[in-house]
Amino acid sequence: MTLSTLRHDIPAGVVVFLVALPLCLGIAQASGLPPFVGLLTGVIGGLVVTLFSPSRFAVSGPAAGLVTIVTAAMETLGSFSTLLLALILAGFLQILLGVARAGRFISLVPGSVIQGMLVAIGLLLIVQQIPVALGLPEGQGDGLVISPAAAIIALVALLIMWLWTTPPLKRISWLTYVPGPLVAVLWGSLAVVFGERLLPEGALPRIALPAFTSFEALAGELVRPDWQAWRNPSVYLIAVTLALVASLETLLSQEALKKLKEQTPPPSPDKEMRAQGIGNLLSGFLGGLPITAVIVRSSVNVNTGARSKMSILLHGVLLLICGLFFSGLLNTIPLAVLAAVLLYTGYKLASPAIWLAQWKQGWAQYVPFVTTVAGIMLLGMLAGIGVGLLAQLLCSTYKSHANALQLSRYDNHYVVRFQQNLTFLHNPRLHRLLAEIPDNSVVMVDRENADYIDPDVRALLSEFREKAATRNITLNRWPA
Structure with missing residues (x-):
């Protein structure tokens, strides 16, 4: 001083x-x-x-x-x-x-x-x-x-x-x-x-x-x-x-x-x-x-x-x-x-400006925000924060899973991209993406961003590989 x-x-x-x-x-x-x-x-x-x-x-x-x-x-x-x-x-x-x-x-x-x-x-x-x-x-x-x-x-x-x-x-x-x-x-x-x-x-x-x-x-x-x-x-x-x-x-x-x-x-x-x-x-x-x-x-x-x-x-x-x-x-x-x-x-x-700012960030942010507000108003501070944390965890998990797998098409060539490590929770989406691949296609897997693939995911990939020959599907860089 x-x-x-x-x-x-x-x-x-x-x-x-x-x-x-x-x-x-x-x-x-x-x-x-x-x-x-x-x-x-x-x-x-x-x-x-x-x-x-x-x-x-x-x-x-x-x-x-x-x-x-x-x-x-x-x-x-x-x-x-x-x-x-x-x-x-x-x-x-x-x-x-x-x-x-x-x-x-x-x-x-x-x-x-x-x-x-x-x-x-x-x-x-x-x-x-x-x-x-x-x-x-x-x-x-x-x-x-x-x-x-x-x-x-x-x-x-x-x-x-x-x-x-x-x-x-x-x-x-x-x-x-x-x-x-x-x-x-x-x-x-x-x-x-x-x-x-x-x-x-x-x-x-x-x-x-x-x-x-x-x-x-x-x-x-x-x-x-x-x-x-x-x-x-x-x-x-x-x-x-x-x-x-x-x-x-x-x-x-x-x-x-x-x-x-x-x-x-x-x-x-x-x-x-x-x-x-x-x-x-x-x-x-x-x-x-x-x-x-x-x-x-x-x-x-x-x-x-x-x-x-x-x-x-x-x-x-x-x-x-x-x-x-x-x-x-x-x-x-x-x-x-x-x-x-x-x-x-x-x-x-x-203020309304805060509600609007949260809305502009998308539903994955807005739903936990509203859930926290409603939870605190109805259940009290600690329980409301807990409900908000759970809502954010669910929304973030859903968004993360939705973006974990991508399917791209180039004529009759398809690329399945793994954007992150995969667990058994990704099986439903992977199953839907593989079901979209038609017969007589060439399919490649890009797994550069995935250091870990869960055994359940590998089992689903193995099942697709076994049926690929009967559908005249050629596999490239397919995980073992």
């Missing part, structure tokens, strides 16, 4: 803080937890994970992609304190995966399944946040009445975030340093402050951060894990789910970050998993949310000119200061505007 790098890192850290603040608050609120939990998670990600991470630019903290897992896990386990135990176990598992150098296996996860996971997360986020944006009371049945004030605040917030991405506003250079979500949150706070005379007190649900007057008051807000819940088998299943999905999202963020900013040497995925594991272990112990490296905040960090980890550490310090000393200001933020921020995030994850 030098004065020249600080000149770039300080502005970058401030901008990352401005982006992270509404997301930390909104993700905690969407998870059904106090906003303080989101700030605490952001501080742990910004300060602790950054110290152990090998990346100079990756920003860690609570991720919108894990909201649906957290809410479902708390419903299954029955309490947040039980979830914290699962998070501690997930952190240990991530550390073990890092020690076992499992990070290199990220390349085995197909892009269609990864994209399907992100789209499903976006859709679940949208479904979850629409009632909050409309001001619908939670836990009520029929006869729900939309709050016009909440709906207007959310709608204008969405409009602001959309306008921030349009070319006219992008051409204003200084506006690029002001995040759209922050402007939307400021709009929501101003609408509440100046609308208090028209709206009865409490008409709009708002952020509720406690005021910390002492260290004891701060410690009193921390939720401790339920150590007795180790007997619950669901704790371990959720721990595995959190570890795998958080690691997957972290490593995907690292891969995406490589395209934005090269680092020499490149960050080790195994060291990054260990850093995330330490962060999640501490977050579970102190009462925070799951932590991942987040590509949105990381890309903002790079695009605003960060040169070292100092920008990320500064963003963590600013989150801590904001939570400790500016709770009154944050309590003016309505939940509807935070819901709008998450709705916009969900839309970006599941």
